[in-house]
Structures are given as C-alpha cells and as structure tokens.
Amino acid sequence: MIKVQREDFDVGAELDALARDNHAIGGIASFVGLVRDVAGAQSVGAMTLEHYPGMTEKMLAKTEAEARRRWPLETCLIIHRFGRLEPGDRIVLVATASAHRQAALEACAFLIDWLKTKAPFWKLEETAAGTRWVAARASDDQAAARWVAE
Amino acid sequence: MIKVQREDFDVGAELDALARDNHAIGGIASFVGLVRDVAGAQSVGAMTLEHYPGMTEKMLAKTEAEARRRWPLETCLIIHRFGRLEPGDRIVLVATASAHRQAALEACAFLIDWLKTKAPFWKLEETAAGTRWVAARASDDQAAARWVAE
Amino acid sequence: MKVLYFAWLRSKTGVAEETLAPPPGVTTVAGLIDHLKARGGGYADALKDLSCVRIAVNQEFAELDQAIGAGDEVALFPPVTGG
Amino acid sequence: MKVLYFAWLRSKTGVAEETLAPPPGVTTVAGLIDHLKARGGGYADALKDLSCVRIAVNQEFAELDQAIGAGDEVALFPPVTGG
Numbered sequence: 001m002i003k004v005q006r007e008d009f010d011v012g013a014e015l016d017a018l019a020r021d022n023h024a025i026g027g028i029a030s031f032v033g034l035v036r037d038v039a040g041a042q043s044v045g046a047m048t049l050e051h052y053p054g055m056t057e058k059m060l061a062k063t064e065a066e067a068r069r070r071w072p073l074e075t076c077l078i079i080h081r082f083g084r085l086e087p088g089d090r091i092v093l094v095a096t097a098s099a100h101r102q103a104a105l106e107a108c109a110f111l112i113d114w115l116k117t118k119a120p121f122w123k124l125e126e127t128a129a130g131t132r133w134v135a136a137r138a139s140d141d142q143a144a145a146r147w148v149a150e
Numbered sequence: 151m152i153k154v155q156r157e158d159f160d161v162g163a164e165l166d167a168l169a170r171d172n173h174a175i176g177g178i179a180s181f182v183g184l185v186r187d188v189a190g191a192q193s194v195g196a197m198t199l200e201h202y203p204g205m206t207e208k209m210l211a212k213t214e215a216e217a218r219r220r221w222p223l224e225t226c227l228i229i230h231r232f233g234r235l236e237p238g239d240r241i242v243l244v245a246t247a248s249a250h251r252q253a254a255l256e257a258c259a260f261l262i263d264w265l266k267t268k269a270p271f272w273k274l275e276e277t278a279a280g281t282r283w284v285a286a287r288a289s290d291d292q293a294a295a296r297w298v299a300e
Numbered sequence: 301m302k303v304l305y306f307a308w309l310r311s312k313t314g315v316a317e318e319t320l321a322p323p324p325g326v327t328t329v330a331g332l333i334d335h336l337k338a339r340g341g342g343y344a345d346a347l348k349d350l351s352c353v354r355i356a357v358n359q360e361f362a363e364l365d366q367a368i369g370a371g372d373e374v375a376l377f378p379p380v381t382g383g
Numbered sequence: 384m385k386v387l388y389f390a391w392l393r394s395k396t397g398v399a400e401e402t403l404a405p406p407p408g409v410t411t412v413a414g415l416i417d418h419l420k421a422r423g424g425g426y427a428d429a430l431k432d433l434s435c436v437r438i439a440v441n442q443e444f445a446e447l448d449q450a451i452g453a454g455d456e457v458a459l460f461p462p463v464t465g466g
Binding site for chain 4: 262
C-alpha cells in the first residue's frame with residue numbers, strides 16, 4: 001500500500017493494521033526516516049519536501065511491486081510525507097510483513113534504498129544562512145545499486 | 151536498553167520514546183516478531199515461551215553492546231516477552247536508531263539474528279496433537295554466522 | 301506539450317509548469333532542452349550542466365534521446381533526495 | 384553446585400533446579416554430565432545425545448571441558464528458539 005500525504009502518521013497504528021488478522025505473518029520489519037538536525041554551523045531549522053504528484057505515486061507503487069516480486073511478503077506499506085517538516089518529524093515509513101524475518105528485513109532495506117533514488121522528492125533545507133536544496137548523495141546511489149547487482 | 155517481560159508492549163510508543171528529543175537520529179529500523187499460526191494439521195493454538203532469568207538479560211545486554219560496538223547507534227532497544235502467547239501476539243521488538251539508515255538497518259538485522267541463537271528462550275507449542283518443544287533451525291545458525299564472517 | 305520543473309530547476313527558471321508548442325525539429329528531450337536553453341537567462345543557467353538534471357517523460361524516468369511529441373508531459377528536475 | 388534444566392531437558396529429568404554436592408572427581412561439565420547420566424531414568428534419557436544439549440556456566444555459554452566447582456551455577460538446555 002502507498003500513501004503520499006502532508007499529515008503525520010502513527011507508526012504503531014500502521015504496523016498493527018498491517019498484521020491484523022493475518023496469522024501467517026511471523027515478522028514485521030520497518031524503517032522510519034526522521035528530519036535530522038546536525039548541530040553547529042550547518043544546523044537545520046526545518047525543511048520542505050517538494051514532490052511530483054502523480055509520478056511519486058507511480059514510482060512508489062513500482063517499488064512496492066518490485067519488492068513483492070523479489071520476496072514472499074504478506075503485505076507491504078510505504079508512507080511518504082511532503083510539505084514543511086521540522087527536526088524530529090517523521091518523513092517516511094516503510095514496513096514489510098512476511099512469514100519469515102529475512103524476507104521482511106531484506107525487503108524493508110530494499111524499499112528504502114530504492115525509494116531514496118527513484119521517488120521524485122526534493123528537500124529544501126532552512127538554515128541560518130538561508131535555504132538550500134539538499135544534494136543527492138553518491139552513497140544513496142551505491143545503496144540502490146547493490147539491489148541491481150544481486 | 152533491554153526489557154524482558156510477560157506483558158505486551160506498544161510498538162509506536164516504544165519507537166517514539168527512542169527518538170524523543172534526539173534530533174541527531176535520521177532513521178529508526180525495527181523488527182517485530184509475532185506468533186505465527188501455520189494453517190493445517192500443524193496449526194498452532196498458542197505457545198509458551200520459557201526462558202532463563204538472569205542469563206537472558208545478560209545475553210541480551212551483550213548483544214546490544216556488540217551492536218553498539220559495530221555500528222554508530224544513537225540508541226537501541228530489545229524487548230522480549232515470555233509466558234503464554236497466542237497467534238498474532240507480539241514476541242519480540244528490536245529497534246535501532248542512528249544518524250544513518252544503513253547503520254540502523256544492519257544493526258537491526260544483526261540484533262534479531264544474534265538474539266535468535268544466543269538468548270536463552272524456548273518455545274513450547276500447543277497443537278491439536280498436544281504440546282511440542284520447537285526445534286532450533288539451521289537457518290537461524292546460518293543467519294547468525296554471517297555476522298561473524300563479516 | 302507540458303513541461304514541469306522541480307526543486308532548483310524551478311527556482312532557476314522561475315516556472316513550475318508551462319505548456320508549449322515545441323517548434324518543428326524538436327523530437328527528443330535533448331532537442332527540447334536545446335530549445336529551452338536558447339531562451340537564455342534562468343533557463344540557460346538551469347540547464348547548463350545536464351549531469352545534474354534528471355528527466356521524466358509521462359512520469360517515467362527517461363534519457364536525453366527519448367522521443368517526445370505534442371501530447372507528452374516532460375519533467376526536468378535534480379537527482380531526487382527524498383526518504 | 385546449582386544445576387538448572389530448561390525446556391525438554393526439564394521435562395525429561397522432571398527437575399527444574401537442584402542443588403548438589405558434586406562427588407570428588409567431577410571437575411568439568413563433562414564429569415557432571417556423566418555423574419547425572421549414571422542416575423539413569425529421565426537423566427540418562429535427557430543426556431543421551433549431547434549434540435542436542437547446550438551448556439551455560441554462571442549464565443555464560445560453556446563447553447564440555449569447562450572447569451566447574453562447588454559454587455557454580457550450571458544450566459543444561461536445548462538449542463535456543465526465541466525471537
């Protein structure tokens with residue numbers, strides 16, 4: 001399931017809903033991304049997440065479908081927020097449920113790695129020196145690439 | 151942090167507490183293990199988790215310390231229940247918080263893999279044919295072993 | 301043809317979305333980009349280093365040689381930084 | 384010396400915990416296990432295949448050749464199945 005929304009989400013409620021009444025599920029892996037504030041001169045006050053409505057949903061749905069193709073998942077969830085967020089705010093939740101923990105753990109790592117390089121979101125950070133667009137990181141490309149090589 | 155308890159836990163509240171007021175955290179990875187019921191002749195009604203009080207806490211604390219030694223974690227949580235549990239019930243929660251997602255994801259997988267082979271818990275399943283002690287699985291030993299090789 | 305700009309490509313061009321009739325001869329994304337750069341100003345600045353520009357055609361990632369026509373939606377944006 | 388049994392080792396011996404004075408000559412876990420097996424019955428049954436038995440001494444995993452003495456806590460149990 002895919003949700004793209006401005007509103008915050010309740011991690012506990014989302015995970016409970018994933019597993020409810022499905023006793024074939026042995027494990028739920030999840031990852032929550034938060035707005036980080038690096039102390040010091042680069043300190044971030046807040047950020048605004050811009051996205052490409054339409055393409056975002058399409059790319060997240062493709063990412064989910066690819067995870068389901070690769071691993072035996074009972075269910076799968078991606079929630080990604082957009083709009084203005086402050087340090088400590090939740091940005092993204094990916095969660096995977098499977099009979100077996102390795103499938104859940106691997107699919108969860110895959111989802112967040114792929115999403116980082118394929119979902120059309122851009123972060124505009126607010127700092128003491130003004131706003132700046134966050135640059136993409138080579139480490140994210142490398143993290144996504146290992147799922148191609150495998 | 152380590153908790154060994156009979157009571158259920160609130161995943162959302164636990165994850166929120168982990169990250170509260172620490173804006174250096176960029177991501178929280180977690181794994182929740184649930185009592186699974188395989189339909190059919192082997193159907194499990196419930197199970198009882200026995201453990202070795204004292205050694206359990208010691209082994210979980212060692213596992214946490216090893217994760218913190220290997221990855222730059224801001225914080226780390228293991229909750230493991232004991233006693234009688236029914237299908238769909240939560241058994242275990244491991245959660246790791248780090249500035250960077252790869253550290254959180256890898257440490258989370260490590261914690262659950264190690265815990266599976268090192269924490270002194272034993273599952274007694276109730277089936278239509280009576281009770282039976284769950285046998286350890288070679289796949290769990292293999293999953294734990296890959297963290298030694300690395 | 302609808303053309304969309306996101307993040308700093310939007311800031312530099314000053315335009316989020318525009319509808320344009322591509323001149324004859326513009327049959328690929330590369331052709332469209334050359335056409336836009338020829339406008340100069342913010343467009344030329346935004347598109348001067350294509351290694352920093354990603355392309356989507358009809359909401360799918362595409363390359364410079366992708367064929368495009370009047371009915372297409374073309375988006376130009378920096379490498380993504382979500383998650 | 385305190386000896387603890389868990390899971391099916393407890394079911395088979397019928398004992399969860401016992402305090403015993405190890406006879407002279409029992410200086411290792413292997414020696415203790417031989418001593419317990421010699422009791423026969425459930426003990427002999429529980430300890431007949433040591434490939435299925437794990438050992439902890441003072442709540443740390445240990446091997447058969449681990450030295451033990453009167454003040455130690457020795458636990459015998461199957462491979463763990465938590466998580």
